[in-house]
Amino acid sequence: DAKTTQPPSMDCAEGRAANLPCNHSTISGNEYVYWYRQIHSQGPQYIIHGLKNNETNEMASLIITEDRKSSTLILPHATLRDTAVYYCIVRDNNAGNMLTFGGGTRLMVKP
Amino acid sequence: DSGVTQTPKHLITATGQRVTLRCSPRSGDLSVYWYQQSLDQGLQFLIQYYNGEERAKGNILERFSAQQFPDLHSELNLSSLELGDSALYFCASGRGNYGYTFGSGTRLTVV
Numbered sequence: 001d002a003k004t005t006q007p008p009s010m011d012c013a014e015g016r017a018a019n020l021p022c023n024h025s026t027i028s029g030n031e032y033v034y035w036y037r038q039i040h041s042q043g044p045q046y047i048i049h050g051l052k053n054n055e056t057n058e059m060a061s062l063i064i065t066e067d068r069k070s071s072t073l074i075l076p077h078a079t080l081r082d083t084a085v086y087y088c089i090v091r092d093n094n095a096g097n098m099l100t101f102g103g104g105t106r107l108m109v110k111p
Numbered sequence: 112d113s114g115v116t117q118t119p120k121h122l123i124t125a126t127g128q129r130v131t132l133r134c135s136p137r138s139g140d141l142s143v144y145w146y147q148q149s150l151d152q153g154l155q156f157l158i159q160y161y162n163g164e165e166r167a168k169g170n171i172l173e174r175f176s177a178q179q180f181p182d183l184h185s186e187l188n189l190s191s192l193e194l195g196d197s198a199l200y201f202c203a204s205g206r207g208n209y210g211y212t213f214g215s216g217t218r219l220t221v222v
Contacts, residue, residue: 034210043113043201043213044154091210098144098167099210101154 004088009106012082018075020105022088025069031092033064034099035073037084044087044101047073078109114138115214117202123220129190132217136183136204142166143185144211145177149198160185192221 005023012018024033035047048055048062050071055062061074075082087104114137124130136143145157147170156169160179171177174192179185189196197220203211 036210038154041148041199041216041218043115043203043215044211045113046210046212049210098156098159098169100156101146103153 004090004102006086006088006102006105008103009108011108011110012075012078014080014109014111015077018078018082018107018109020073020075020086020088020107021070022073023070024088024090027068027090028092031090033062033068033071034089034091035060035062036087036089036099036101037082038087038104039081039084047086078107080109080111083107083109113212113214115202115204115212117200117214117217119217120215121218121220123222124192126192126194126221128192128221129188130192130219132187132189132200132202132219134185134187134202134204134214136185136202137206137212140204140206140212141183142205142211143179143183144203144205145171145185145187146201146203147198148201148216149195152198154201157187189219194221197221 116135
């Protein structure tokens with residue numbers, strides 16, 4: 001699976017949009033982009049995933065660049081409960097591979 | 112409740128001992144994945160089972176073993192425990208393209 005690069009930490013003001021970037025310049029055509037988050041020591045939580053089109057669900061939006069070499073996870077109105085480590089992962093779904101977690105971005109939402 | 116059940120939630124044991132961690136996957140999920148997360152470390156993939164068969168192996172020590180039973184629950188056996196084995200152990204189950212659903216983890220402390 002392709003490797004991803006994320007900033008180690010970010011701050012965001014409560015109520016503002018949190019934009020978390022991820023670089024995956026070696027992504028291949030059949031690899032999906034997944035986002036998970038881990039709040040404190042809880043089990044990681046699935047947020048969203050996509051292949052090439054932008055995706056939106058009740059938690060977040062995922063914007064993937066046209067060349068698919070990078071993506072941005074957007075939390076539209078961050079709350080204190082969104083403070084967590086956010087992981088960007090790419091995976092070939094057809095191969096049924098495991099998810100390989102990197103260091104992620106530690107997002108701190110501040111009042 | 113994610114639908115993935117891990118027991119026990121906490122476990123304290125002495126060096127040299129053996130423990131068994133249990134995971135019941137979400138209903139309908141055939142794949143089970145085990146991850147280890149040590150203090151200040153990322154999530155390390157250990158092993159995957161699919162419908163009773165070992166599918167993939169990661170950084171799993173020889174002292175560790177796992178199996179998946181006909182009812183699809185899985186057990187992770189850790190033996191000859193060392194202080195460095197103290198960690199959170201997560202189980203996840205998977206179905207289709209939605210990545211995994213993680214359990215709440217077992218916190219193992221080796222003293």
